[in-house]
Amino acid sequence: MLLTTLCYIEKDDKYLMLHRVKKKNDISHDKWIGVGGKFEEDESPEECLLREVKEETGLTLTDYRMRGVVTFISNKCETEYMFLYTATKYEGSLIECNEGELVWVPKKEVYDLPIWEGDKIFFRLLEENCPYFSLKHRYEGDKLVETSLYRTDWKSG
Numbered sequence: 001m002l003l004t005t006l007c008y009i010e011k012d013d014k015y016l017m018l019h020r021v022k023k024k025n026d027i028s029h030d031k032w033i034g035v036g037g038k039f040e041e042d043e044s045p046e047e048c049l050l051r052e053v054k055e056e057t058g059l060t061l062t063d064y065r066m067r068g069v070v071t072f073i074s075n076k077c078e079t080e081y082m083f084l085y086t087a088t089k090y091e092g093s094l095i096e097c098n099e100g101e102l103v104w105v106p107k108k109e110v111y112d113l114p115i116w117e118g119d120k121i122f123f124r125l126l127e128e129n130c131p132y133f134s135l136k137h138r139y140e141g142d143k144l145v146e147t148s149l150y151r152t153d154w155k156s157g
Contacts, residue, residue, distance in 0.1 A: 002080040005049040006036040007064065008126070009057070009087045014104040016057065017113075021100045027077060032105070032113040035097075036085075045083040053087075057102060058095030061087045067126060068133035070118070075140050084122060117144040125151065 009016040017032045037052040039045075045066065053061055064087035072080040094102055105113065110123055118137035125133050130151050138146040 002078050003039040003045075003048075004037060004080055004082045005039075005045055005052055005085065006034045006070075006082050007049055007053055007061070007085040007087055008034040009053070009059065009061070009090060011088075011104065013108075014106050015110060016094075017103055017105045017110070018056065018097060018099060019101040019103060022098060030114060032110070032115050033119070034084075035102075036082075049083070049085055053090075054092075056097045056099065057092075059090040059092045061090050063087060063089035066132070067130070068122065068135065070122060071134070071136040072118075073136070073138045086126060116142075118147060121147060121149065125149075 016035065018035050019032050020029055035053055035056045036049065037056070039048045040051070043051070049064065050061055053059055064085050067084045067086055070082045070084055072082065074080075096102075107127075111120060115123075118135065118139070121137075122133070122135055125135075133149060133151040135150075136146075136148040137144055
């Protein structure tokens with residue numbers, strides 16, 4: 001199994017997104033996703049998040065939160081457990097990413113981009129400000145064939 005993080009950094013009603021165009025044999029080639037990547041040995045999700053965001057963007061996150069866990073099952077690759085984050089504050093300046101092009105995309109335009117079908121579900125949950133969710137997606141090739149959603153809508157205080 002594969003453990004990963006993914007983060008959508010927010011600014012001025014936009015998400016920082018990565019257009020995956022630079023790596024060969026990339027299952028997400030030409031798709032638009034957030035920034036993040038694979039855990040290194042002994043990393044926590046937060047350590048992986050901070051390291052990957054810094055490596056891919058040059059930014060140091062100063063305010064972020066975990067929004068959910070997404071499980072990907074595919075007939076093309078191993079099962080992946082992705083810890084999904086959003087971030088609203090950071091320090092530093094953007095650098096060139098060796099995996100693709102970093103672009104600030106207006107949130108209302110995200111659905112018009114070539115994104116994974118299952119990502120549309122978690123974007124809706126982010127829009128609804130769902131406090132925490134767990135999604136399970138099953139893909140056959142690029143086609144989403146099954147999804148399950150577990151969400152919590154608790155209110156603190």
